[in-house]
Amino acid sequence: MKQTIDALPITNTMTNVLEQLGIKETNPAYSTGLVWGGHNGKQTREIYSPADGNLIAAVTMADAAAYEQVVKQAQEAFTYWRKQPAPKRGEIVRQVGNKLRENKEALGKLVSYEMGKILQEGLGEVQEMIDICDFAVGLSRQLHGLTMHSERPEHRMYEQYHPVGIVGVISAFNFPVAVWSWNAMLAAVCGDVIIWKPSEKTPLTAIACQHIIKEVLAENELPEGIFNLIIGDAEIGSLMAHDKRIPLVSATGSTRMGKKVGEAVGARLGKSLLELGGNNAIIITEHADLEMALRAVVFGAVGTCGQRCTSTRRLIVHENVYEQVKERLLKIYPNLPIGHSLDNTTLVGPMIDKDAVEAFKAALAAVQQEGGNLITGGEVLSGKGYETGTYVTPAIVEAENHFDMVQEETFAPILYLIRYSGDVENAVELQNGVRQGLSSAIFSTNLLETEAFLSHWGSDCGIANVNIGTSGAEIGGAFGGEKETGGGRESGSDAWKVYMRRQTNTINFGRQLPLAQGIKFDIMD
Known part of the structure; x- marks a missing residue:
């Protein structure tokens, strides 16, 4: 077994990486896309690299007040974002993918250094983000529904899909950025807005992604609240799971955590997308x-x-x-x-x-x-x-x-x-x-x-x-599993449908009002 390489050149390399990605010595608790807030949160958390034990940076942990600010901004942004044509939403995601290409090496190194996975895997994780952006861009022109034949004459029946609203994403430390992108890029082209709570063990890569997102939002003169980030502990995750304003919560982590999220979301009849344990x-x-x-x-x-x-x-x-x-x-x-x-x-x-x-x-x-x-x-x-x-x-x-x-x-x-x-x-x-x-x-x-x-x-x-x-x-392909893995599906295939609500429409273009199943209900002579 070989020994690790000298830490000094790594430290110098990471200084440049952190500067490129906008990571400060102490970073704020939340972002609504263009604006950062929560600098005076309840506490700070220092993030050390598991690779060499060096302090990378600190983050401010959000409190309930910060969470409320983020949710309100997301609600406001949804009223704007859902009205944009899906291909225009896809264009924003395309630009995000290009920014990720420009920052692939730096972000891959930060993933590796903060989480501990080897550099090739860190770079591969960023490539996965780029790939899902490409997938989502194509998807933005394929959010299709079916047309069905009606049993009633001069009627047309079809189904369509609409945005659900705010999508809460709770991600795990082992894939600190890729799983967020699976959810966020698909949700974005579907017309949803996103609130991301990353693992408190790996928040710096999330902050770096939010800086990349900010560039795209600013260049396109988009409002705050479309892509949101909040740094916090289990309390923030619990607030998301119980919040009726968040119709869908996507959570990745242990089965124990997933059961808590699923129970809380299910109790309010919300939707949960759970990616949990594997054996x-x-x-x-x-x-x-x-x-x-x-x-x-x-x-x-x-x-x-x-x-x-x-x-x-x-x-x-x-x-x-x-x-x-x-x-x-x-x-x-x-x-x-x-x-x-x-x-x-x-x-x-x-x-x-x-x-x-x-x-x-x-x-x-x-x-x-x-x-x-x-x-x-x-x-x-x-x-x-x-x-x-x-x-x-x-x-x-x-x-x-x-x-x-x-x-x-x-x-x-x-x-x-x-x-x-x-x-x-x-x-x-x-x-x-x-x-x-x-x-x-x-x-x-x-x-x-x-x-x-x-x-x-x-x-x-x-x-x-x-x-x-x-x-x-x-x-x-759609990613996910059965039994205690949670049953959710993310990424490719038709996984996009979970981020939308299905609506069946029937149009009568005749002058009669026949009822389905041949029911007779005449109230007039």
């Missing part, structure tokens, strides 16, 4: 291309240091190739380059904070107590380059699917190695035998196995891949 499995059958499968397994298990909702948690391997797969993994894992997230040679960066490291250690202790066999990794690194206490060696544990810890999602680089025998349906039963249902994958060159995996008695996940890993979804 994703890759099945390797005896007919798999093992070299291709192993590449997918390693990226899925250790990418973002195991802190993706689509991270590979379970590896279900046929008994005929189990030992071969295990042997190869035991050669790969000890040689993974672990180090500073901005070092181009790093493949595994730090975990987000020491609390995450403690959860990692606790999970490994618990699964071993249940009978799991830790065969590699599981250490917390120390010494030069690892002084932050946030670097760990990714772990592999031989385990059984029914173990309590295997049934849980631990947001950490822990891969559970599970053996199966018999046909592929046995493997699918193991894969489906958890409460979560986000992403799944099978590696096999046998058509009968892959088609069974994709059948309606196959994978019960929202994402099911063949000869591709569980991680790394494209924006063109």
